[in-house]
Amino acid sequence: MKILVTGREGQIARSLVEQARGRPNIVMETVGRPELDLVKPESVMAAIRERKPDLVVSAAAYTAVDQAEDDVDMALTVNAGGARAAAKAAAELGVPVVHLSTDYVFSGDKAGAYLEDDPVGPQSAYGRTKLAGEVAVADANPKHVILRTAWAYSPFGRNFVKTMLAQAQTRSSIGVVCDQFGNPTSALDIADGILHIARALAAMPSADKFGIFHLAGTGSTSWAGFAENIFVESRSAGGPFAAVQRISTAEYPSKAKRPANSRLSTDKLARVYGWRAPDWRLSCADIVRRLVQEAAPT
Numbered sequence: 001m002k003i004l005v006t007g008r009e010g011q012i013a014r015s016l017v018e019q020a021r022g023r024p025n026i027v028m029e030t031v032g033r034p035e036l037d038l039v040k041p042e043s044v045m046a047a048i049r050e051r052k053p054d055l056v057v058s059a060a061a062y063t064a065v066d067q068a069e070d071d072v073d074m075a076l077t078v079n080a081g082g083a084r085a086a087a088k089a090a091a092e093l094g095v096p097v098v099h100l101s102t103d104y105v106f107s108g109d110k111a112g113a114y115l116e117d118d119p120v121g122p123q124s125a126y127g128r129t130k131l132a133g134e135v136a137v138a139d140a141n142p143k144h145v146i147l148r149t150a151w152a153y154s155p156f157g158r159n160f161v162k163t164m165l166a167q168a169q170t171r172s173s174i175g176v177v178c179d180q181f182g183n184p185t186s187a188l189d190i191a192d193g194i195l196h197i198a199r200a201l202a203a204m205p206s207a208d209k210f211g212i213f214h215l216a217g218t219g220s221t222s223w224a225g226f227a228e229n230i231f232v233e234s235r236s237a238g239g240p241f242a243a244v245q246r247i248s249t250a251e252y253p254s255k256a257k258r259p260a261n262s263r264l265s266t267d268k269l270a271r272v273y274g275w276r277a278p279d280w281r282l283s284c285a286d287i288v289r290r291l292v293q294e295a296a297p298t
């Protein structure tokens with residue numbers, strides 16, 4: 001099975017390449033700028049058409065959450081127009097599209113974990129453009145799997161785990177927000193979930209397998225809880241650590257508003273596909289250890 005991923009350097013794209021390595025019958029190919037530029041729908045269509053994949057993973061996106069507040073037109077062009085083009089190209093080939101979306105489509109007002117059909121209410125420009133992307137993808141390709149994920153981290157690119165470890169190199173105490181709750185999610189687990197979905201779709205593409213699904217780490221915490229866990233694991237692996245000072249969202253102003261609670265229920269994915277991500281603490285421990293080892297002098 002040939003899987004084509006949009007974007008080459010994104011943490012989910014790189015995780016897909018890593019997790020597909022050595023797996024029989026999977027050819028994972030990535031394509032990004034300048035050849036495939038989400039700003040230019042015709043380049044997206046052509047790049048996908050030429051490669052004739054069996055499945056498209058639409059992972060590339062405008063992901064700078066705060067910057068999107070001042071750059072809405074570009075974020076919308078990329079996150080809705082670009083995503084639509086990827087989904088449409090897959091539809092023309094008659095193949096499914098797995099499109100990545102976000103917990104930030106929700107307002108954060110709910111007390112419990114969000115279900116797929118809970119009302120949306122994005123609080124930020126990024127969230128609104130990603131929601132427009134969901135609508136565009138669903139409209140362009142009936143064979144769509146829209147995966148809302150959250151708080152992604154990995155050994156690659158820029159993410160919260162790497163930021164915490166880098167800051168602990170020079171600081172003994174770090175202020176981290178303790179009143180926003182979500183599911184830290186390893187991009188390597190996201191990649192495993194996507195591979196599972198791809199195989200299930202190839203085996204039996206029944207109608208219940210399409211639609212919106214939540215894919216996130218099992219268990220939830222606050223950003224401060226996430227940071228504390230990172231430092232416990234780093235310290236035990238001989239890496240940097242810092243004390244976490246619990247601060248409120250009000251004490252850490254940012255341009256884009258984040259939901260206070262964006263915990264995602266992953267029961268639908270477990271029910272339909274029989275797959276759930278590991279407990280976030282296990283995956284976090286693996287990635288922190290790997291990052292500490294990679295940083296250690298040899």
Ligand SMILES: NC(=O)C1=CN([C@@H]2O[C@H](COP(=O)(O)OP(=O)(O)OC[C@H]3O[C@@H](n4cnc5c(N)ncnc54)[C@H](O)[C@@H]3O)[C@@H](O)[C@H]2O)C=CC1
Nearest residue numbers: 007009010011012037038060061063100101102149151152
């Ligand atoms: N990182 C996170 O915490 C979360 C990410 N997501 C979604 O998951 C998907 C993947 O996220 P990450 O891998 O973490 O993102 P990332 O920021 O690591 O990578 C994004 C990729 O998109 C590419 N890209 C940006 N503009 C482009 C354009 N005009 N044409 C072609 N490529 C372009 C970038 O070069 C980069 O390779 C995105 O759709 C994102 O919205 C959803 C929830 C949480």
